[in-house]
Amino acid sequence: xxxAIELGWKGIGRTSPNPMVGCxxxxxxxxxxxxxxxxxxxxHAETIALDQAGERSKGSTVYVTVEPCCHTGRTxxxxxxxxxxxxxxxxxxxxxxxxxxxxxxxxxxxxxxIDVVGGVLADEIREQNKFxxxxxxxxxxxxxxxxxxxxxxxxxxxxxxxxxxxCEQSRNIGHHLRNIYDAILVGHSTVMIDNPRLDCRVDITxxxxxxxxxxxxxxxxxxxxxxxxALGATCCTDDFQLYTNPGRSIVAIAPESAWDDTKSRDSIDxxxxxxxxxxxxxxxIDIGCFLESLxxxxxxxVLVEGGSGIHxxxxxxxLADEVIAFIAPQVFGGEAAPSPVxxxxxxxxxxxxxxxxxxxxxxxxxxxxxxxxxPEKGE
Numbered sequence: 001x002x003x004a005i006e007l008g009w010k011g012i013g014r015t016s017p018n019p020m021v022g023c024x025x026x027x028x029x030x031x032x033x034x035x036x037x038x039x040x041x042x043x044h045a046e047t048i049a050l051d052q053a054g055e056r057s058k059g060s061t062v063y064v065t066v067e068p069c070c071h072t073g074r075t076x077x078x079x080x081x082x083x084x085x086x087x088x089x090x091x092x093x094x095x096x097x098x099x100x101x102x103x104x105x106x107x108x109x110x111x112x113x114i115d116v117v118g119g120v121l122a123d124e125i126r127e128q129n130k131f132x133x134x135x136x137x138x139x140x141x142x143x144x145x146x147x148x149x150x151x152x153x154x155x156x157x158x159x160x161x162x163x164x165x166x167c168e169q170s171r172n173i174g175h176h177l178r179n180i181y182d183a184i185l186v187g188h189s190t191v192m193i194d195n196p197r198l199d200c201r202v203d204i205t206x207x208x209x210x211x212x213x214x215x216x217x218x219x220x221x222x223x224x225x226x227x228x229x230a231l232g233a234t235c236c237t238d239d240f241q242l243y244t245n246p247g248r249s250i251v252a253i254a255p256e257s258a259w260d261d262t263k264s265r266d267s268i269d270x271x272x273x274x275x276x277x278x279x280x281x282x283x284x285i286d287i288g289c290f291l292e293s294l295x296x297x298x299x300x301x302v303l304v305e306g307g308s309g310i311h312x313x314x315x316x317x318x319l320a321d322e323v324i325a326f327i328a329p330q331v332f333g334g335e336a337a338p339s340p341v342x343x344x345x346x347x348x349x350x351x352x353x354x355x356x357x358x359x360x361x362x363x364x365x366x367x368x369x370x371x372x373x374x375p376e377k378g379e
Contacts, residue, residue, distance in 0.1 A: 001093060001120045004063045007036040007045070008128060009215035013180030014038050017298040019066050019096075019132040023049040025087075027060040044069065046078040050085050057085035065125045067096040067118065070105040079108040089115040093125035097136035131182070131301040134321065140291035141302045143319055145311050146177060147340040148326040155308065158336040160193055166326040167364040175202035176213060177324065178223050181303040183250070183294065187310040188229035197241045198225045198305075209361050212324075212370070222247045224299060228285050228310060230254040235268045243272050250274045250297075252290045287317050312343025315353050320373050323355065327367040351378050 007022030015021070015037055023045035025033035033053030037045045046068055050057050068078040068090065082090060090109050095118060096102055109116045126133055134142035148166040149155050156162040164171065178184055178200040190196065199222045208216060225242045227234060229251050234240055243249055251268075253275050259265050268275065278290045294302065304314060314320040325340070346352055355371030362368075 001063050001065070001091065003031075003034065004065050005093075005121065005124060005128060007034055008065045008125075010036045011038050012213065012215045013217045013221075014040065016131065016182050016300050017135070019129040021045040021064065021066045023062065023064040025049050025053045025057060025060050025062050027053075027056055032056045032060060042074055044075055044078050047075065047081050050081055053085075057087055059086070059088050061089040061091065062087050063091045063120075065093040066129065067092045067094065067101060067103070068105045068109070069096065069098075069101050070108045071100040077105075077108075079105050079112075082109065083112040083114065087114060089117070091117045091120055093118075093120055094122045094129070094133075095119075097133055099136070130321070135295050135300040139295055140288070140319070141182065141294050141300050142321050143291075143302050143304060143314060144177075144181070144322040144324060145304045145314060145320050145340075146174065146324045147306060147311070148174070148328060149340050150328055150330040150332050152331045152333060153339050154332040154334070154337040155306070155340050156338050157332050158334040162194070165328045165330065167328065167366050169206070170326045170328075170363045170366045170368065172203050172206050173208060173212065173363065173368070174326070175200050176204075176208055176216070177303055178202070179204075179217060179220055180213070181223050181301045182299045183224040183226045183302045185226040185228070185302050185304045185310070187307050188227055188233045189309065190305070190307045191227055191229070191234045191240055191242065193307075195239070195241055196305075197245055198223075199245055199247065209363070209368075211359060211361055212368075223303065225249045226252070226294070226302065228252045228287075228290070230280065230285050231259065232265055232268060235273055236264055243269075248274065250276060250294075252276050252278050252285045254278070254280055254285065284313065287313055287319055291319065306340070308338050308340055308342035311341045315341065315373075316343055318376075320353075322370070322372050325369045326363075327369065329365050346377070353377055354379055 004022035004024045008020040011020045021037040023035050033049035035045045035048035070077045070079040106116050131142045179202050184198050251273050276293045279286045354374045358371040
């Protein structure tokens with residue numbers, strides 16, 4: 001199973017909206033087939049590995065990280081292929097959280113008199129597939145907040161300068177995160193102030209920490225660009241790079257009834273921008289509703305890169321899963337210099353957003369802190 005997990009990582013950033021899956025087939029203490037899934041290859045890991053094993057599959061044991069599927073999608077059910085190969089045993093890691101499977105694959109194999117064992121290294125495999133699991137169990141993408149800040153907690157100077165706080169290698173890690181997440185999200189103020197490209201400019205030849213990237217895609221691709229912009233402040237001009245660069249852009253926009261000037265809304269170039277109309281709550285886009293719309297578009301992971309008001313909105317809504325913070329050995333000072341999280345803040349230390357499973361990495365002179373947010377404030 002550990003070999004299957006290792007194989008599964010080879011699909012990092014290239015399996016969505018499917019999970020990362022590795023498969024190993026063993027007979028007489030010998031590996032006779034192994035494979036991993038890539039969405040572009042269509043075929044699932046089990047099918048590829050069975051094809052490798054050929055007739056030797058009969059009487060073998062199949063180790064696969066995720067419960068084999070039993071429904072027809074782009075491919076026939078993997079359970080059918082396993083049953084037809086006359087294997088003796090199937091060992092899998094996690095139950096597939098997709099409601100079309102979710103135990104049905106296990107049952108189908110048992111009905112075919114195949115010995116089935118589930119739950120092997122399940123925690124490790126759930127973490128490997130945290131994007132897929134969040135989409136299926138929470139009906140929203142997995143959300144990671146990412147920022148670079150100084151030692152005194154500033155993401156820009158008091159005049160708004162922010163290039164560059166972190167070192168070159170830290171920035172390359174940030175671009176590689178874009179290379180494996182489905183989408184990158186910012187607020188309209190970040191677009192108007194920084195005019196970012198929001199593309200992926202990763203150097204895949206540079207060494208990257210395995211603590212963050214157990215495997216590395218062999219190519220570079222841009223994430224979907226997403227902007228929260230209720231009244232379309234960024235949408236009606238060609239001045240912003242993210243709309244003029246190749247690739248897909250999505251803007252979360254308020255209902256037409258919230259617009260004073262509906263003509264300007266009608267003038268938005270929908271060939272360049274995919275508009276998602278969202279209800280408003282407290283004068284802002286209802287983020288939870290918007291995230292459900294992203295899942296419907298097969299976006300299972302979102303890297304949120306600010307600004308500070310956007311980070312606060314995700315935290316206050318309880319919709320942030322993880323944070324990756326780059327802390328640079330610089331001090332900006334200044335009460336007017338922004339911090340990574342704005343909003344109203346908390347009154348008592350016991351109400352803070354706590355991190356668990358915290359990891360620390362050193363990248364040149366920067367410190368990288370990675371952690372998951374506890375389900376509730378103060379936990």
